[in-house]
Amino acid sequence: MNKPLRFLVVLSIVLICGALINATQKEDISQIPTKETPANKETKISDKNTSELYEIKALKIPKGLNFAGEHVPIEKQDIRERIDRELLVNTYWQSNGLLMFKRAHKYFPIIEPILAENGIPDDFKYLAVIESGLQNATSPAGARGFWQIMKATAKENGLEVNNNVDERYHLEKATKVACKYLQKAKDRLGSWTLAAAAYNAGNYGMAKKLESQKVNNYYDLLLGQETSRYVPRIVALKEIMSNPKKYGFVFETEDLYQLESTITVEIDTAINNIAVFAQKFGTNYKELKIHNPWLRENVLNNASRKKYEIKLPQ
The missing domain is CATH 1.10.530.10 (Lysozyme)
Known part of the structure; x- marks a missing residue:
């Protein structure tokens, strides 16, 4: 084999070996834990099955219902x-x-x-x-x-x-x-x-x-x-x-939601303005209506002089 040809063969072998070594080093480096890839985390969350993240279980029907x-x-x-x-x-x-x-x-x-x-x-x-x-x-x-x-x-x-x-x-x-x-x-x-x-x-x-x-x-x-x-x-x-x-x-x-303490006021007359009535007891229209949703308007007509019980926040 002449010298130029021998030189080319040796150079090719050197280049191939260098490429193989470089690839191996890159693969090893990829396995080094980083902040993005924790040592104890083998797969990304996106690679996990849904059942590994959230389970929707069939329910056992109790006996003796x-x-x-x-x-x-x-x-x-x-x-x-x-x-x-x-x-x-x-x-x-x-x-x-x-x-x-x-x-x-x-x-x-x-x-x-x-x-x-x-x-x-x-x-x-x-x-x-x-x-x-x-x-x-x-x-x-x-x-x-x-x-x-x-x-x-x-x-x-x-x-x-x-x-x-x-x-x-x-x-x-x-x-x-x-x-x-x-x-x-x-x-x-x-x-x-x-x-x-x-x-x-x-x-x-x-x-x-x-x-x-x-x-x-x-x-x-x-x-x-x-x-x-x-x-x-x-x-x-x-x-x-x-x-x-x-x-x-x-x-x-x-x-959990709590039931607010109230006091009860008895009324047997009309209320011309419930907002004004509420203010007299230190509350407001909204609070009074929350506790008495059966009052549907801003007045209580009560022409029959019926006795009503109105709850007020304590």
Whole structure:
């Protein structure tokens, strides 16, 4: 081999070896931990599976579920699936769930003793939760308040309903009316579960369904979607709200809403200007209306000289 050719061969070998060594050094350097690549972090967050970052778990349906002491037959496949649906929907709608816990801490202490005094099982407080979210809501059909009472039902049970005063927004009075309705439904239909369903579908509607389908149990009825989901929703909310940590809801008592202390003033005359009236008691129009949402205008007509109780912040 002549000298020029030998020189070119040797030079090629040197260049190839140099390239291999350089590549190896770069690979080693890439493995050195930096601020961007911690030593204990083998992969980037973007490379992880979603399940490594956040888990959406199937829920185990508890055994022995009941509503007002009445068995929920989860041994039936369709009932199991309906309960499962409501548990999932209400567990993974986390923001709404937390709001229910917060509001319940504020309003259940008002609702619970009224249910007890009227012989209505405590579980019915969860009916108010699914009806209104424990707010003074208004439905497209015109039902109002925590218990979503229709105007005709309210008047039949002694509530005042007009443009000036609407006692469907009076929590204590509306709860008593709901108790009357539920007791009548229980007496007519024979169970608390059917009474709960009747709150949604009506006494007559439920009685007609039972008769036409030749059954005597809510869980044996073929119903429209709203009424079909109604009792399972109550059962699911009862289960979740009775066991918050089990379903992933973590909070301290201080995180929950508190019922503000009030004093009660009795009025048996008209109030020409509620804003001015509020100022006389060291408060304002907004605060007075928060505690008395049944007052619908800036006046209280009271031509009949009826006695009203008005709550004022203490």
